[in-house]
Amino acid sequence: MLKFFYSTAPNPMKVALFLEEASLEYEAVPVDTRKGEQHDPKYRAVNPNGKVPAIIDGDATVFDSNAILLYLGEKTGKFMPENTPKARGELLSWMMFVASGIGPYSGQNVHFKAHAPEKIEYAMKRYDFEANRHFGLLDAQLEGKQWILGDTYTIVDMAAWGWARMAPFVLGEEAAAKYKNVARLVETINARPAAQRAIAIKDRHAFKAEMDAESFKSMFPGTHAA
Numbered sequence: 001m002l003k004f005f006y007s008t009a010p011n012p013m014k015v016a017l018f019l020e021e022a023s024l025e026y027e028a029v030p031v032d033t034r035k036g037e038q039h040d041p042k043y044r045a046v047n048p049n050g051k052v053p054a055i056i057d058g059d060a061t062v063f064d065s066n067a068i069l070l071y072l073g074e075k076t077g078k079f080m081p082e083n084t085p086k087a088r089g090e091l092l093s094w095m096m097f098v099a100s101g102i103g104p105y106s107g108q109n110v111h112f113k114a115h116a117p118e119k120i121e122y123a124m125k126r127y128d129f130e131a132n133r134h135f136g137l138l139d140a141q142l143e144g145k146q147w148i149l150g151d152t153y154t155i156v157d158m159a160a161w162g163w164a165r166m167a168p169f170v171l172g173e174e175a176a177a178k179y180k181n182v183a184r185l186v187e188t189i190n191a192r193p194a195a196q197r198a199i200a201i202k203d204r205h206a207f208k209a210e211m212d213a214e215s216f217k218s219m220f221p222g223t224h225a226a
């Protein structure tokens with residue numbers, strides 16, 4: 001059975017959504033990053049980057065959320081666009097856009113506003129601007145379309161959903177009104193039974209709630225470790 005190493009952060013939730021949408025059997029293995037479990041040598045053997053998520057599927061090990069979505073989409077043939085060079089190009093472009101743009105800039109925007117020990121105005125302005133810019137591009141792509149690639153629900157929508165559902169936290173409460181197409185995408189996916197099951201994965205295990213000194217050292221060792 002496929003093993004899914006997860007937390008309830010945006011990136012693992014993308015994979016949880018696919019697993020539930022595709023009705024794949026899997027074992028959910030919690031990795032509590034606030035307790036530092038991502039640094040355990042046993043987990044580092046699965047994901048040398050020490051991030052979440054990762055999967056073990058038979059003799060295949062895959063880490064990075066978008067890589068996992070591509071792997072599972074190609075393996076199962078589910079939630080993929082038609083097999084043409086044009087459709088493949090669009091798929092890869094928007095998958096990498098989420099992986100290199102929306103995810104990192106959203107994460108850094110939250111970090112510098114909520115977790116950095118110093119409020120650095122330059123950093124906050126830069127990441128807020130870039131996070132908004134990326135969501136603006138996604139919103140424009142969705143204009144007049146049901147899904148990101150057109151009429152077909154794909155892994156690209158799942159990849160975007162992981163972070164887009166957190167847009168009010170990342171960008172502020174005005175995000176839904178500012179990026180109406182993105183908000184519509186989130187609402188549409190949230191209404192799907194598979195998404196509701198994916199969201200409920202948080203109830204399977206008890207994750208550490210408080211963000212204390214141990215958590216900062218575990219999650220941000222480069223700046224908070226002794």
